[in-house]
Amino acid sequence: MKISLRILLTCLVLALAWACGSKESGEKKKIVIGVSMLSLQNEFIQQVSASLEKHAKEADVELIVVDAERSALKQVEQVENFISQQVDAIILNPAEFEASSPAILRAKKAGIPIVNVNSSTKEKPDAWVGSDDAESAKMAIDFLAKKLNGQGNILIIQGYMGQAAQIDRERGAVEALKAYPNMKLLATQTGEWDRAKSMSLMENWIQSYGDQIQGVFAHNDEMGLGAMQALLDAKKKDKVVVVSVDGIGDALKAVDAGTLDATILQNAEQQGAQAIALALDLIHKKPIKESQVLIPFQVKTK
Template sequence: MKNPKRFLVLLLFAFLLVGCGPQTTGSTENSEEKKDDEKIVIGVSMLNLSNEFIVQIKDGIEDKAKELGVEVVITDAEKSADKQLQQVDSFIAQGVDAIIVNPVETEASSPAIEKAKAAGIPVINVNGVTTAEPDAFVGSKDEESAEIAIDFIADQLGGKGNMVMMHGHPGQAAEIKRTDGAIEALKNYPELKIIAEQTANWSREEALTLMDNWLLAYEGKINAVFAQNDEMGMGALQALEKAGQNDIVLISIDAIADALQAVKDERLDATVFQNSTAQGGGSVEAAVKLAKGETVEKEVFIPFELVRKENVDNYIK
């Protein structure tokens, strides 16, 4: 070979042309094609899937996701804010396009919201608020549900009497706001008094025990019961029926299937309908828009509705 150095330079130049130029062009095209074909993936952390109303929200999420052709990965925080944070951490690691959080607690679930936002992933709160501000909220004004309940009790009792109130899990947004709404509404009825209030943690079983205790402690003094959700309302109903107390007014919130049937059967005086399907579906719609870089309303509120025997058939599926 007459000029080995020149040969090596030409060989190296040819290698660079073949190895680098076409590979860069092909890589860019493949990346864009993959991005266009990707299905939006939404991570979802639910408060507690042993609660019927929360399951209804989940169903609304799944139905809307199917309708919009997006994928949802649904997890159950089992009433643990720590577990909810772990689930959000996992969604961030997976690189989901958006995260929906059904908060366990107002304060304790806030770090999960903050982490999602810090990672640049849109986060939507459904059916519960946090101190940390999400990109969007879809739910109802829980104060309104309590105001409806207190107005109903006042109407049934002629504006005066003694009532007891069952609280949800302390620190959760619905419990805080339903309590605030009840206290505010009671200002309109100075002769309607709360003589006992305690948490039953959204639980039918705990509410049954609590109502048993109250019937013993306040024998003959209770005129009405306000349970902050239907699970507790149904527990209170069991206790009242067992004790033969048919003259005590009872109202609860959510309009789950058991409560609606009890209203129809004239066993439960009323429930307050909260549109779980609309909340779940609305959260997915917001998540998809945010994942696409579109703007959404910061807050979407779905009104509560009083359900009595006269209109219960409109709510039974």
């Protein structure tokens, strides 16, 4: 009887374990997406990240968001960690065009779908969503040319060197300037997407060029706002047109106040929404209508 009782109890335990296991296996596994952002200290990148989180929540998707802190090496390591965690997909906001490319290769080798958002890499991901950075530069140069009647001396503050937006905005500006032979580029240098560094750079340029400066194109709003502040402090802003890219909150306020002449708005909300949608389509192996989704820029003036 003791033996029979033991057998009965063992069978009951096994039956309960099987039932619990069956229940767990029958439950829908939550989708997990790993996200590596180039810098969460940057306001526009914060906006893209917020949009990703918003649309992931709406889709009941778990996001693991990490900050690469502008380091491509760190970004590649973060993607390797996502692979070891066996996430369902990866969204990459690349720190650099070439140096972040190994992250794409590692994800593809592991069979994990990868989507680039806002910026690009030399290696092609499974899908990409962002805006045409060369076009934003053309819009900025065209704006300067219109305000300056096609002639004058300008400065260009570039983004972090080697990052795709910097490369494309520089290329777009160089091409656009060909249409305006009476506009002269006095100097160009990186401000590393940073407001304080760009303010310091602009202060140096004011010392070097003084009243020769008629226009400034900054690759992003943080740098544009830094340049604007340096010009305001030197009491020269009323003689210099400043335009930058992104459409962050501070830039829109400065445009409304008339201190920043224009910002070329790119839509962070749509970039985040489309990146989540593309990642989910790839996870569910749905056919992708467009592997590259372009969100248009808009010129915002007072």
